[in-house]
Amino acid sequence: MIRESAGPFRNSLVDTLSMSHSTRRPTGRVSFGRRHLSKEMLLPMTRRAASDISLANHLALAVCRKGQGNAHLISELNRAVYLTYYLQEAGFGNASVDLYRRAEAALDQAAGRAQCDGVWQVSAEVASMLEEILAIHDQQLTAAATRHVIEAKARFARLNRSNHRSPVSEDARPTDRRDDSGFNVSATANRLQ
Numbered sequence: 001m002i003r004e005s006a007g008p009f010r011n012s013l014v015d016t017l018s019m020s021h022s023t024r025r026p027t028g029r030v031s032f033g034r035r036h037l038s039k040e041m042l043l044p045m046t047r048r049a050a051s052d053i054s055l056a057n058h059l060a061l062a063v064c065r066k067g068q069g070n071a072h073l074i075s076e077l078n079r080a081v082y083l084t085y086y087l088q089e090a091g092f093g094n095a096s097v098d099l100y101r102r103a104e105a106a107l108d109q110a111a112g113r114a115q116c117d118g119v120w121q122v123s124a125e126v127a128s129m130l131e132e133i134l135a136i137h138d139q140q141l142t143a144a145a146t147r148h149v150i151e152a153k154a155r156f157a158r159l160n161r162s163n164h165r166s167p168v169s170e171d172a173r174p175t176d177r178r179d180d181s182g183f184n185v186s187a188t189a190n191r192l193q
Contacts, residue, residue, distance in 0.1 A: 041147040050141035057134050064110070065127045069120030071111070077122075077130060078107045079156060084137040085168055086152035092140040095133070100168040103129050 044050070057080045060073040085100045087093065106126040114120040122130065141149065159167065 037147055041150070042145050044143060045141055045146050045149060047142075050138070053141055054134070054138045057137065061122070061127060061130050061134065064120060064122045065124070067119050067121035069114075069122075071114070071120065074107055074111050074114070074120055074122075078104070080137055081107070081130075081133055082156050082159065082167060083149075083152045084133050084140065086155050087137070087140040087144055087148060090144065090148045090152065092144045092148065093136050095136055097168060099129065099133065101170065103133055104166060104168055106130075 045053075057076070060069070060076045060080075063069050064073050064077065081100055081103045084093065084095075085097075088095060103126075106122065106129065110120070110122050110126065155167075
């Protein structure tokens with residue numbers, strides 16, 4: 001017990017004790033409303049997981065390039081475009097937003113044509129553009145922490161459930177791009193569901 005007669009020493013000790021008490025972190029799993037992230041969430045994806053995603057994306061493009069695609073594969077390419085865009089917004093990549101807009105429009109057109117003639121195909125020019133996006137996505141999968149990839153997938157899932165505009169459309173406000181509650185899938189994704 002500290003005596004009253006300790007004078008100035010007592011005041012500094014009490015101040016120190018009260019300060020250390022006020023700066024302590026709360027106990028338990030949740031700290032200031034945020035979850036603690038596991039080591040796996042902070043590290044990039046495993047090579048195998050990144051390779052599996054990359055292979056699936058590139059195979060979808062190869063099949064659609066040959067005119068043997070289907071609605072699912074076009075949808076998967078659209079998904080890859082949006083995930084790449086979301087990961088770029090998280091700081092992984094620096095491609096022009098126009099690249100994503102052009103890819104989205106090209107996939108919309110391919111889906112529209114396929115509904116008329118039954119051929120799910122992307123042109124050589126569109127395939128080249130999608131290859132560029134997939135190359136960026138491959139780099140993102142090896143560099144981004146797993147939590148960023150999961151967050152991008154969650155944003156895409158919310159986008160799919162919403163009735164709002166595309167995240168890359170010209171009328172999307174910059175704040176909309178950060179607040180995914182206001183996003184909408186492109187016409188391609190809407191038509192293919």
